[in-house]
Amino acid sequence: MRDEIGAILGAIWVVKCEIVACDRVIFSAEVEFVATRTPDGALGILPRHAPAAFAVADAPLRVRTQSGELSFRVRSGIVSVSPGGVTVLADSAEEADA
Numbered sequence: 001m002r003d004e005i006g007a008i009l010g011a012i013w014v015v016k017c018e019i020v021a022c023d024r025v026i027f028s029a030e031v032e033f034v035a036t037r038t039p040d041g042a043l044g045i046l047p048r049h050a051p052a053a054f055a056v057a058d059a060p061l062r063v064r065t066q067s068g069e070l071s072f073r074v075r076s077g078i079v080s081v082s083p084g085g086v087t088v089l090a091d092s093a094e095e096a097d098a
Contacts, residue, residue, distance in 0.1 A: 016085030071096035
């Protein structure tokens, strides 16, 4: 039964995430989780997170999708959380080597 509940929640509890650098959109998809670092410490964002904005200096950023986890490198930016999703606006961002 636990696996069934997890499958149901996995299908329901996702949030739209976009990672945007100055010159292009790096990533855009529905995710289950976003993790990065702010000047104040670690940050984890789940679907239905309260609206907020956080500074990101030079930090790794991980997203978990239904098909796996992806890693990015973000340099100088802002993470914005709204009812519409999570948006990362960065001076530069790139997918980290796997």
